Amino acid sequence: MNQARSNILKRLREGRKESFGVPVSDFSLVRDRNWNAAEKLDLFQQKIESVQGEVHRVAADRWVAELIRLLAEKKISNLLVSDRKKPALELREQWHEELPQLLSYQRPIEDWKSELFNQVDASLTTSRGAIAETGTLILWPDEDEPRLMSLVPPVHFVLLEADQIYSTFYQAMSEQGWASQGMPTNALLISGPSKTADIEQTLAYGVHGPAELIILVLE
Amino acid sequence: MTSAQEAVQEFHPRVHAALENTQIRTNFRRAMDGLMGKRLAAFDGMDLEGLRDLGAAVRLRALSRLPELLEQLESNLQKQGIQVHWAETGDQACEIITKICKARDAKKIIKGKSMVSEEMELNHHLEEAGIEALESDLGEYIVQLAKETPSHIIMPAIHKNTDEISELMHEKTGTQRSKDVDYLTASARQQLREKFMQADVGVSGVNFAVAETGTLCLVENEGNGRLTTTAPACHIAVTGIEKVVEKLEDVTPLLSLLTRSATGQHITTYFNMISSPRKAGEKDGPEEVHLVLVDSGRSSIYQDEELLDTLRCIRCGACMNHCPVYTRVGGHAYGTTYPGPIGKILMPHLLGLEKTQDLPSASTLCGACGEVCPVKIPIPKLLQRLRKEAVDGDSLRPSVVQGHGIKRRKLEVLAWKGWSLIHARPGLYRLATSVLSRVRSLLPSKLGGWTRYRSAPKPAAKTLQQQLRERQKLAVAANKGGQA
Amino acid sequence: MSDAIKVYPDKPKKVYFYATCLVDIFYPDAGMAGIQLLEREGIEVVFPKNQTCCGQPAYSSGFNDQAREVILPQLSLFPEDYPVVVPSGSCAGMMRKHYPELFAGTPQQSQAQALAKRTWELTDFLLQVCKIQLQDQGEPIKVAMHTSCSARREMGIAEVGPKLLSQLGQVELVEQARSAECCGFGGTFAVRHEEISGAMVQDKAEALQAAGAEHFVTTDCGCLMNIAGYADKQKMPMKGQHILSFLWERLQTEGKTPENAGGRS
Known part of the structure; x- marks a missing residue:
């Protein structure tokens, strides 16, 4: 199909009009906001709650207890969690037998697809921050928190550090240097639980991904 | 020519049928009213004109460097392990995808929403090659069950109401009849989960392809797009060549405009950015990722100073939602993959004016489409241009679109x-x-x-x-x- | 579409009046009302004798050659630098937005551009340039306004009609559902795609009626002919009028109707 490639590029090059007037892209509209930390957190919460996200603010040293309370409240019997990330280790340290079973994503998906799809109640992942303007979590799945972890289980818990909330998507990507350092295999913005309105404009949650998205904001 | 393409010619009878169908008229009216209201609310308090200017500028900049950006995209994707294919026609693109599937001995494909795959009738091609292709977007799934085509580019099953969908699912999948949308959605989830687990290949579209970082961006709410691009061992993304943008930052205004214009959401649930296949040590994600770049008439549109504005389109569907004609007749009446105002200016290039001769005139030139277009495509002006081409009406500016003069009676x-x-x-x-x-x-x-x-x-x-x-x-x- | 910034001229001593063919043939009362409103503002109205049609019907049908043929002799009807006022959003839009495109690259390019720049829709001109003040002499009435799509989007004057009507103390302006939606006229569209047009005008007329209007006014004779024609055929009690006719009537203490209101509206 190299012929196709050269034909297409040739047509584009030869057909290109000289008269392309390209106006300047002024990104200030999508970049600049004057919100302080408290405002950003409030806005984040308001926006993500407006799309059915659940937010719990908790002191940084009390989140495990809060998580345990929520797991009990939601009658969750097992939780998929990293076994290497720092918060996960903290969690594992405080865990005991009466609590929901902790699972880990140690094997490639091919080895336990059916189990992941059918038997995991909930997962817990970290995040790389959030975006206030749209109520959005930023996740970069990796070896310890693979991509399907935040997608397949019906309930997804996310840890968010309160000081990691950016005003806009633009700020998040530029301050974290996404374009300059190169993108990961998969980067995600998540704003609420999975939903659809494909049946007569009626909202329904959890159509393919998690039906519940629960954010623990560590203050 | 396939049956779908032939159908394009019968515009008036289809319009007649649609207008006679009160159910369809009610379904569309209700849906479009809701979408218009939501869009307005989503832009409340924002500098909408400024944002639209920025959106248009970003898209124009990308188009002004289209061949270079495509090369840059290709080179970055290849460096990151994604295989890039080029197709001059829809058929070629279908062949490429079929070949990839066959090489992997793939029998079952799960699909995320992709209008370009509709345009090239990919499912039909795969079926002929003995490969099952199942749509996983709920709307597309419903439309596929009904053996229909999407009637809207964002909400494929918008022409059906709950009762019709319930009846359809009951008949085709054995679910109980129900007015409960949660129940119907959960039933579809259950059926599709099995399919996601079994699928050999996932096929998706692309909303933006970022040249600078070699990143494929997908916008969605359901999570089926993420599953399609993550669960199977092979992911094939397919996109029109115009979807490339220069820089990663360019997606920020486009995303904001797209979701607000389309469904009135400040953002969708998921914005999925893919830059490579599974790397060593990673435990999921496809081992193989392909991008198929489809031309299918786009490079010839590109050569026309006026008509190339069509290529700015980010497929939000706002022009449909605001079109008084679309609202009355619905998407199927157009007989084209892309219905509504954008379809009227895009399809004549893709299919020729012979097959789309009644589309450019099927507008009052009311301008509602141009007014809401997030990237400021001058749709009414282009409709006017195509009317002129259809009748060869301007001796100072000779017609160029294929099939021009067809309406000169x-x-x-x-x-x-x-x-x-x-x-x-x-x-x-x-x-x-x-x-x-x-x-x-x-x-x-x-x-x-x-x-x-x-x-x-x-x-x-x-x-x-x-x-x-x-x-x-x-x-x-x-x-x-x-x-x- | 509409100008980002419109620069209105100072109130002139004279204007050229371009009546448009629909006003000339079907709604002369609207033209006469417009002329009299201008004269009331102390403006001398110059009516170039050799005017016919702005060329839009052919242009919007794709027959640019024929449109140019009709426009060409008319380009020189406005030799002085007076503003050209037009009692129609759609014809004013044609002159202001499309003449320059149509004549681009021809010897008439600069003439067409110059004409475009000084062409104004008449209600806009009355409000913004003349700063017209209206004293209502009529009985209380509920009125709905349909602003044509070209007035709304091409000329950007959606707020003009309602502002003028709000000066009339006895007139209650009611707003119909989906007021910004097209009435379905669209020139030859109404005949080429009669069924779609029919569905659209039905919805428009019903929305106007549902708003409780005894009367509707509009900026454009195309919309008027369409909506009033539908209402008449369906025997709806609602009456329609060009906004200029309506405004002029409201200023009169008696003998209200200007002669020869046509259009069966």
Whole structure:
């Protein structure tokens, strides 16, 4: 199909009009906001709650207890969690037998697809921050928190550090240097639980991904 | 030519059928009213004009460097392990995808929403090659169950109401009849989960392809797009060549405009950015990722200074949602993959004017589409341009679109020549209009299509020009009288 | 579409009046009302005798050659630098937005551009340039306004009609559902796609009626002919009028109707 490639590029090059007037892209509209930390957190919460996200603010040293309370409240019997990330280790340290079973994503998906799809109640992942303007979590799945972890289980818990909330998507990507350092295999913005309105404009949650998205904001 | 393409020609009968179907009219009216309201609310308090300018600027910049950006995209993707394929036509693209599937001995494909795959009728091709392709977006899934095509580019099953969907799912998948949307959605989830687990290949579209970082971006709410691009061992993304943007930052205004314009959401649930296949040590994600770049007429649109604006489109569907014609007749009446205003200016290039001859005129040029377009495509102006091409109506600017002149009918040409003969000669015009006034009571009360719905217009007893002449005479006489 | 910034001229001593063919033939009362409103503002109205049609019917049908043929002799009807006022959003839009495109690259290019720049829709001109003040002499009435799509989007004057009507103390302006939606006229569209047009005008007329209007006014004779024609055929009690006719009538203490209101509206 190299012929196709050269034909297409040739047509584009030869057909290109000289008269392309390209106006300047002024990104200030999508970049600049004057919100302080408290405002950003409030806005984040308001926006993500407006799309059915659940937010719990908790002191940084009390989140495990809060998580345990929520797991009990939601009658969750097992939780998929990293076994290497720092918060996960903290969690594992405080865990005991009466609590929901902790699972880990140690094997490639091919080895336990059916189990992941059918038997995991909930997962817990970290995040790389959030975006206030749209109520959005930023996740970069990796070896310890693979991509399907935040997608397949019906309930997804996310840890968010309160000081990691950016005003806009633009700020998040530029301050974290996404374009300059190169993108990961998969980067995600998540704003609420999975939903659809494909049946007569009626909202329904959890159509393919998690039906519940629960954010623990560590203050 | 496939049956879907032939169907394009029968515009009027389909319009008739759609207008007769009160259910369809009600479904669309309700849906479009809701979408228009949501869009307005989503932009509340924002500098919408500024954002649209930025969106248009970003897209224009990308188009101005399209060949270079495609090369940069390709080179970055290849460096990151994604295989890039080029297809001049939809058929070629289908062949490429079929070949990849066959090489992997893939029998089952799960699909995320992709309008370009609709455009090239990928499912049909795969089926012929003995490969099952299942749509996983809920709307697309419903449409596929019904053996139909999407009636809207964002909400494929918008023409159906809950009862119709319930009946369809009952008939095809054995779910219980229900008005409970949660129940119907959960049933679909269950059925599709199995399919996601079994699928050998996932096929998705692309919303933005970022040249700078080699990143494929997908916008969605359901999570089926993420599953499609993560669960199977192979992911094939397919996109029109125009979807490339220069920089990663360019996606920020486009994303904001896209979701707000399309469904009135400040953002969708998921924005999925893919830059490589599974790396060593990673435990999921496809081992193989392909991008198929489809031209299918786009590079020829690109060569036309005016029409290339069409390529700015980010497929939000706002032009449909705001179109009074689309709202009345629905998406299927157009008979094209992309219905509504954007379809009317895009499809004549992709299929030729012969097959789309009734589309450019099926608009009042009300301008609602151009007013809401997030990247400021001058849709009414392009409709006007295609009308001209359809009748070869401008000797100063010869037509170029394939099939131009198809609507140039002798009788109509004669009528316009007669019209210009009278209106270019003021004396003749005055004579004609005064005659018209004089015979006003003798004029027919039936005037074809007009009087099917309305009374015939009746000329005034005296034209304005006649009245003004009389007025002037009176003034002159009064003046003289005054002087005497 | 509409100008980002419109620069209105100072109130002139004279204007050229371009009546449009629909006003000339079917709604001369609207033209006469417009002329009289201008004269009331102390403006001398010059009516170029040799005007016919702005060329839009052919242009919007794709017959640019015939449109140019009709427009060409008319380009020189406005030799002085007076503003050109037009009692129609759609014809004013044609002159202001499309003449320059149509004549681009021809010897008439600069003439067409110059004309475009000084062409104004008449109600806009009355409000913004003349700063017209209206004293209502009529009985209380409920009125709905349909602003044509070209007035709304091409000329950007959606707020003009309602502002003028709000000066009339006895007039209650009611707003119909989906007021910004097209009435379905669209020139030859109404005949080429009669069924779609029919569905659209039905919805428009019903929305106007549902708003409780006894009367509707509009900026454009195309919309008027369409909506009033539908209402008449369906025997709806609602009456329609060009906004200029309506405004002029409201200023009169008696003998209200200007002669020869046509259009069976």
